[in-house]
Amino acid sequence: MKQLFLFFVMALELFGIVIKSPIVGINEKATEVTIKVENIDVGVSGFIVHEIDKEHNIILKNAVVTSYDKNTQTAKVAMSEFNVLSNNALPNGKWKVQVGDMAILAFGYTRGLLIAPTEEIYHRITKNSKLQWVHPDLFATTLSFNGHPTPLRSDFEEMSTKSSVGLVFIYLDGRVFTLDAKSFKILTVTDAKLEQKEVNLPFYTRVPEIDSSWWKWFGEGNRKLKEYEPHYYELMIKANPQDRALYDIVKNSDEKLHKLLGKFDIKE
Structure with missing residues (x-):
């Protein structure tokens, strides 16, 4: 026992590490991105983050790993709307997910x-x-x-x-x-x-x-x-x-x- x-x-201790990986590809419908990562489980969730400048970042999308290829060490990550921090009193940016943005996974x-x-x-x-x-x-x-x-x-x-x-x-x-x-x-x-x-x-x-x-x-x-x-x-x-x-x-x-x-x- x-x-x-x-x-x-x-x-449990293995779950304490946040995984950060830049986006290397985006599908045509901009609903899924590809990242390079040494190892990750399908189902791990997180966010897609865009760097506005060196001191400011913004979360653009929710993210969930949908597949992982251990041979190429690439993962497909599905995106969905992020509206947790939405506020009508604040201005909305027009940023779109692009190659180079960061996938932050296993957050929390x-x-x-x-x-x-x-x-x-x-x-x-x-x-x-x-x-x-x-x-x-x-x-x-x-x-x-x-x-x-x-x-x-x-x-x-x-x-x-x-x-x-x-x-x-x-x-x-x-x-x-x-x-x-x-x-x-x-x-x-x-x-x-x-x-x-x-x-x-x-x-x-x-x-x-x-x-x-x-x-x-x-x-x-x-x-x-x-x-x-x-x-x-x-x-x-x-x-x-x-x-x-x-x-x-x-x-x-x-x-x-x-x-x-x-x-x-x-x-x-």
């Missing part, structure tokens, strides 16, 4: 949020890591504000933006799934066989009750979560429909999860 957690802690990977079914499991996983853990109470507060007793993918994205959380960790069936907080792509899966006697729904938190908005009662996420594992597996499947390793895990798990197999985009 100690060896398993030592491996897990070492893996020194801060993580762990979703765990019990307090004991939460503390067993977090106590030996140098990662800056954002307590799930803060996430529960975000859920109450949004009226979501059942966490949605959008809630994780909001938490990532507001608290600069780069990584989400979810404990399921003796494994810790490490995900990019924005893309929700699975970066690693680590064995962590811990005894689980109970389940706190929707996850371990000291917040006694997560409010539901009465005027949104029929909306997504507004009913209390009834089962822990199926919900979080489903969230991951939606973001990783072609992940063969995740498919095999679900297929070999409890029979109650087998209904989720149809949500994968994988041919047997």
